Amino acid sequence: MKEEFLLGNGAIALGILEAGCQIMTSYPGTPSSEILPEVVRFSKAANLNTSIEWSVNEKVAFDNAFAAAISGKRAACCMKMVGLNVAADSFMSAAYIGNIGGLVIISCDDPGPHSSQTEQDSRLMARLGKVPVLDPGSPEEAREMIKVAFDLSEEFQVPVMVRPAIRVCHARQNITYGALESNLTKADFKREPSRWASTPKFRLIQHKALNEKHERISERFNTLTPFNMHTLEKGTSYPFGVVTGGVPSCVVQDMFEEYDRKDIPVLKLGAPYPFPERLADEFMDACDKVLVIEETDTLIEYMLRDKHKTLGRLTHHVPMEGELVPEKIEGVLNKALSDCGLPPLSDHDCGTEAFTLVGGLDLPIRKPTLCPGCPHRASFYSIRKALPKAIYPSDIGCYTLGSNLGVVDTVLDMGAGITMASGFWNAYIQDDVKKPIVATIGDSTFFHSGTTGLINAVYNDSRFILVILDNHVTAMTGMQPSITQGDRVDGRKGNAISLETIVKGCGINYLKVVDPYDTKTMIQTVKDAADHVNDPDGGIAVIISRHPCVIAFKDQAIPEQIKVRVSDECNDCGFCHTRFECPALIQDKENGKTEINELLCAECGVCIQICPQHAIEKA
Amino acid sequence: MKTINYVLTGLGGQGILFMTKVLATAALDKGYNILGAETHGMAQRGGSVVSHLRIGDARSSLIRAGAADFLLSMDESEAYRYLPYLKKGGKLFANAPSNQFPDERTAAYLEGQNIKTWAMEAAKTAMAMGSSKSTNLAMVAFYAAFDVGPLSAADLRMTVDKMSPGPFNRTNLKIFDACYETGKQMAMGN
Numbered sequence A: 001m002k003e004e005f006l007l008g009n010g011a012i013a014l015g016i017l018e019a020g021c022q023i024m025t026s027y028p029g030t031p032s033s034e035i036l037p038e039v040v041r042f043s044k045a046a047n048l049n050t051s052i053e054w055s056v057n058e059k060v061a062f063d064n065a066f067a068a069a070i071s072g073k074r075a076a077c078c079m080k081m082v083g084l085n086v087a088a089d090s091f092m093s094a095a096y097i098g099n100i101g102g103l104v105i106i107s108c109d110d111p112g113p114h115s116s117q118t119e120q121d122s123r124l125m126a127r128l129g130k131v132p133v134l135d136p137g138s139p140e141e142a143r144e145m146i147k148v149a150f151d152l153s154e155e156f157q158v159p160v161m162v163r164p165a166i167r168v169c170h171a172r173q174n175i176t177y178g179a180l181e182s183n184l185t186k187a188d189f190k191r192e193p194s195r196w197a198s199t200p201k202f203r204l205i206q207h208k209a210l211n212e213k214h215e216r217i218s219e220r221f222n223t224l225t226p227f228n229m230h231t232l233e234k235g236t237s238y239p240f241g242v243v244t245g246g247v248p249s250c251v252v253q254d255m256f257e258e259y260d261r262k263d264i265p266v267l268k269l270g271a272p273y274p275f276p277e278r279l280a281d282e283f284m285d286a287c288d289k290v291l292v293i294e295e296t297d298t299l300i301e302y303m304l305r306d307k308h309k310t311l312g313r314l315t316h317h318v319p320m321e322g323e324l325v326p327e328k329i330e331g332v333l334n335k336a337l338s339d340c341g342l343p344p345l346s347d348h349d350c351g352t353e354a355f356t357l358v359g360g361l362d363l364p365i366r367k368p369t370l371c372p373g374c375p376h377r378a379s380f381y382s383i384r385k386a387l388p389k390a391i392y393p394s395d396i397g398c399y400t401l402g403s404n405l406g407v408v409d410t411v412l413d414m415g416a417g418i419t420m421a422s423g424f425w426n427a428y429i430q431d432d433v434k435k436p437i438v439a440t441i442g443d444s445t446f447f448h449s450g451t452t453g454l455i456n457a458v459y460n461d462s463r464f465i466l467v468i469l470d471n472h473v474t475a476m477t478g479m480q481p482s483i484t485q486g487d488r489v490d491g492r493k494g495n496a497i498s499l500e501t502i503v504k505g506c507g508i509n510y511l512k513v514v515d516p517y518d519t520k521t522m523i524q525t526v527k528d529a530a531d532h533v534n535d536p537d538g539g540i541a542v543i544i545s546r547h548p549c550v551i552a553f554k555d556q557a558i559p560e561q562i563k564v565r566v567s568d569e570c571n572d573c574g575f576c577h578t579r580f581e582c583p584a585l586i587q588d589k590e591n592g593k594t595e596i597n598e599l600l601c602a603e604c605g606v607c608i609q610i611c612p613q614h615a616i617e618k619a
Numbered sequence B: 001m002k003t004i005n006y007v008l009t010g011l012g013g014q015g016i017l018f019m020t021k022v023l024a025t026a027a028l029d030k031g032y033n034i035l036g037a038e039t040h041g042m043a044q045r046g047g048s049v050v051s052h053l054r055i056g057d058a059r060s061s062l063i064r065a066g067a068a069d070f071l072l073s074m075d076e077s078e079a080y081r082y083l084p085y086l087k088k089g090g091k092l093f094a095n096a097p098s099n100q101f102p103d104e105r106t107a108a109y110l111e112g113q114n115i116k117t118w119a120m121e122a123a124k125t126a127m128a129m130g131s132s133k134s135t136n137l138a139m140v141a142f143y144a145a146f147d148v149g150p151l152s153a154a155d156l157r158m159t160v161d162k163m164s165p166g167p168f169n170r171t172n173l174k175i176f177d178a179c180y181e182t183g184k185q186m187a188m189g190n
């Protein structure tokens, strides 16, 4: 037996392998990103034969896992919740068709949101796709649920979702585990077109069969302890009870123990869908009022279906948005208890006084910014310099932080940098206005969702400049290898895909490659590209701005370290720290002088090129 | 055992994760269960970083505002930022000049909550002794000197010894001992 202080995502990885999962696919995204690398680590350490891949996007990951599962193997695919949107088309059909080997989808939610565009609740996607869902509250529970999910999926031949929220993924817990073994089940796909390639007529039949499965799974969920259970005493009735699941269920249970409130029964629903009707009825019948505390939306609250008894988001007892952090839950419980004429848990102000005090201290605002030496910063500087009046649609990655430099106007979803560029073009050209548009997208995002939009734009003759920020890595989510390098997650070599070939293959005739550290050349390249876009015989111009990420490839990224200093020419105009925004360029708090923070400076030397006073020089 | 709650804060790059691991490993070696919560994702070099660590049998990884027993901060501003997490009677240890900490604007609140604060220039000490990267250990040692909570100074020193790889081992232990001494002096003065 071994014991480790494991990340929740590590505990999930462990559960995946303990369940005998043979095929594992994923696309990175916070808070899910560490699951796959942890699967690699455990699999290697135990010398398992698990097949593990970073897929190009979540839909690809899903389809790969699905094919393995209908061949009889156990397969899992994981992603962040907005990634499930990308896989939604497949996901919606999967439960109808069903599977043979266990198929588990791990969709990690981000209430807060800490690192996402939305706070969407994957349990509602599960409901929409008619996929049973389990909702863990802690790393250990997530590990156990994964195993149960595989068994359920195999028994009922339906995919099962596990939905860990960020506080499970990025919690740490001491976890003990034993030996892991390879699952040697062989692939055995049995042709059955009426099932695997069913026409609408058969889909209706499959839908009926799925609904029947749901009845049976709901029945199972009534007794799925310890994931689903209540703390009612037989024959007792209560004025007030709490229905909860996932992360909030842990907070609620901790708090009731701490405040010794055995008078409040809890219904915990760690497996909320298909809804365990009988278990919920028992609880509702025993309580006059119930408060629903769930993240992030209102799945359970709607499923309870009793407007007169149920308190929650719909009665404004629980906030509609934001993470349910423990102090918030304490406040919610105190208010609901008082509303029901019961003593609150505490008279705490839930930190209000202290947070107000701290808010008044003018503490430094530490907003996220691109790293010192980041090539994106140099790209953005040049784009703005060349075409200051353009619209700048952008995309999702570290470079979204280009908004700080005023060169990111829109962020919708993966790939929208390109699709929205053509949309802007169409909107303006209808009025005979040739609006300059410079779209930016990272290399990984381009492969994920960029090509379709680019092909569409070429086909429909939209005109804009597309700058592909190629830093050889998926940096924001933790430095996953880019497919332009051809390295696979388990260290094996794959085949590198050339960005140039793909861009040309999309029908692009104008393609330039620049190094953004050379801002003079890059500015000229963007200006030339604008000429091509405006030329009646021209078209879309693509610039690949290529420079390795300074964090992932320190030595390659800055081959020649350039120490810099600020000379007497500096008039403290602030351009370098407020507009160029390098964190290593700082303004002394006392005398207002511009200085270099040598601890942070990456010695890239780019600031020498951008200072309007030419006041930054080689030291 | 009642759950003991630590909030650890600092800036990205200061080694919050390692600091958490030192405390966690020491607790694990004593046979306690542990739960922690980390910030990932957009927290970069220089950004505000916080880590929650709970020793005992808690279920939820997050510590409630007003429920932390100890706040250890490697940065002065971050110490204030996370102040609301300390409970009544909680204890705050900060990497800050002891004659300027805490800010007088917080004095009334700290007194009302009966929160005790101690500060030393842990980063400066670590840097002077050859490893600016060891501010995290310096803070652990400073905290250890006050002998509060379930982990003794000997436990923590042993863990630092175990977790410091070859070339850093001696420097880290030297820093640990020096900061422990500083803390000890303060603890006795009180």
Ligand code: SF4
Residues within 6 Å of the ligand: A566, A569, A570, A571, A572, A573, A574, A575, A576, A577, A594, A610, A611, A612, A613, A614, A615, A616
């Ligand atoms: S170094 Fe240049 S850009 Fe920065 S404040 Fe001084 S004059 Fe302005």
Ligand code: SF4
Residues within 6 Å of the ligand: A372, A373, A562, A564, A582, A583, A584, A585, A596, A600, A601, A602, A603, A604, A605, A606, A607, A608
């Ligand atoms: S050389 Fe200039 S631009 Fe590069 S990291 Fe240092 S201060 Fe920032």
